[in-house]
Amino acid sequence: MATDTPGSQSSLHRANLERVLRAVRMAGSLTQAEIARGTGLSAATVSNIVRELKESGTVVVADTSSGGRRARSVSLSGDAGIVVGIDFGHTHLRVAVGNLAHRVLAEESEPIDVDVSAAQGFDRAEALVDRLLQQAGFRPDKVIGVGLGVPGPIDVETGALGSTAILPGWTGIAPGRELAERLGMPVHVDNDANLGALGELVWGAGRGLSDLAYIKVASGVGAGLVVNGQIYRGPGGTAGEIGHITLDEAGPVCRCGNRGCLETFVGSRYLLGLLSTTLGPDLSLPGVVELAHQGDLGCRRVIADAGRQIGTGVATLCNLLNPRRVILGGDLADAGELVLGPIRDSVARYAIPSAARQLSVVPGTLGGRAEVLGALALVMSEMDDSGPVGRSVQASVARP
């Protein structure tokens, strides 16, 4: 019988194998040269491991070209397992079913009411997961795991949603545990900003990077921080609460109980309040963005001012974490340069020049899908704990 003590040949081999699998899983598909670069393993070792994984049916290898030269791309077999992503938002429920080769096989979104109870929300999610699995032609026992996104901080110790969550009826509920019992599948849960960051890192505007911040501006304001290729959550799970940076001690009272937080100046309720006297009470944030694109001066001014305030928060983030890229998500991101320009102006004004110089501020490329795709990526990144978690690999990944 093979011994498996740390440092033995077989444990080293297994660790290398897991590193290769993880790199391929997080990138979707990689050439053997990219696997070697990303894992630090020699070309010969990678070649041996890929052959072994191919023989066992775990990966598939296809001819491709890389930089004009012929290469072989490695991706996980479509039969290797199914992952499910569920994203609960302020007004929507979105579910996606994908495989480990990064193909989204079925995806659907439906509106939900903000006052929906947790039980009703889970009923809807359960029904949608069942339907999409059927649509994709897979039985529930093929599902390796479920990623669940919720719009609020998750307490690391209890798994419960914090009191500042956007869904008021959900406070104190442990959504991961609840859903795992209902579905009979392992569930990994995280907040929407972290999942947006993971989604853009694996599928979108952050591909190939290892340090970025995803800032979601919608009803609330939050950030997902990727440091060294991993989501940084902090010991309590509340890292990235950029919306609660104090801008004005005498400012409006925030839902967190503090005053003058960034969120009280750029959250959708505040922005809509500024425009309700001139444009009426039925306005939505997407509506404001559309009017701004059409040239409405009031909407443009409100969006530009929000951008300047967000930029103040981004400048602080830059000075602390020095990310390579800040990706803007949420409804406000659709304003494009109308909001990105003022964000960049504030960063240039308030961040340390050396931190700002390397930074690019861009809109997300996944739109409203960032969180649900991030939920799929969460399952892939939590699949095993060995090896360098979430190591960033330069990759040429097929778009979802």
Ligand SMILES: [Zn+2]
């Ligand atoms: Zn606050």
